[in-house]
Amino acid sequence: MSEVIDIAQDKMNKTIAVLKRDLGGLRAGRANPQLLERITVDYYGTATPINQLGNISSPEPRLLVINLWDAKMIPMVEKAIQKSDLGINPTNDGKLIRLIFPELTEERRKDLVKTIKKKAEESKVAIRSIRRDANETLKKQKKDSEITEDDQKNLEKEAQEITDSAIKEIDKIAADKEKEIMEF
Numbered sequence: 001m002s003e004v005i006d007i008a009q010d011k012m013n014k015t016i017a018v019l020k021r022d023l024g025g026l027r028a029g030r031a032n033p034q035l036l037e038r039i040t041v042d043y044y045g046t047a048t049p050i051n052q053l054g055n056i057s058s059p060e061p062r063l064l065v066i067n068l069w070d071a072k073m074i075p076m077v078e079k080a081i082q083k084s085d086l087g088i089n090p091t092n093d094g095k096l097i098r099l100i101f102p103e104l105t106e107e108r109r110k111d112l113v114k115t116i117k118k119k120a121e122e123s124k125v126a127i128r129s130i131r132r133d134a135n136e137t138l139k140k141q142k143k144d145s146e147i148t149e150d151d152q153k154n155l156e157k158e159a160q161e162i163t164d165s166a167i168k169e170i171d172k173i174a175a176d177k178e179k180e181i182m183e184f
Contacts, residue, residue: 002138002147002151004134004137004141004155004156005134005155005162006047006158007134008130008131008133008134008159008162009162011130012127012137012166013068013128013166015123015126015130015166016123016128016166016170016173017073018123019120019123019170019174020173021037023116023119023173023174023177024037024111025148025153026181031058031060031061031062031063031064031099031101032064033051033056033057033058033064034048034066035064035086036049036051036056036066036081037049037050037051038084038088038141039081039084039136040079040080041053041073041076041077041184042076043073043076044149045120047087049129050066050073050077050080050081051067053068053070053077054066054067054068054069054070054073058120059110062100062101062102062103063099063100063101064098064101065096065097065098065099065117066090066096066097066098066099067095067096068097071094072103072109074092074094074097077090078092078097080091081099081164084088085155086099088100088101091119093101102183108181109181112181113178113181113182116174116177116181117174117178119174120170120171120173120174123170124170127163127166127167127170128163130163131159131160131162134159135153135156138155138156138159139152144152164165
């Protein structure tokens, strides 16, 4: 495999990893500490993810408990959660923050499925863009006589194969997440 194809494969793998992380933050029927990963709090001048400020546990399927190491951070963490797109009001007892997740409504499930499809489509566009960049690099290499025409054709075919594989994986990830959301 050429270096161009290796680079394209690496970029496609990163795109898929980003999609998995983004979809992991979408809430199915149960509370998941991953939901808080993208929420940051101003901790002494630094935007810090909540999961780096304390322990997050899920003692029940629809409950998250945040045990902060610095109790002075409770009001700031509560504000950050309220400002986020989670749509949940935190409660605290002075030591712990509790997040109680309501059951998902049918309408909310449908919205989540739309979001999944949108994120999957954005990932597919990114994958195709990576393929296009790889093909342009191969054409330039051919023009500069770095590779032969046969090499160019074979490598473009290989680029198409890894693209097809990546898109198939994106479809599977999206379908699995959709199924998970609609089951609960």
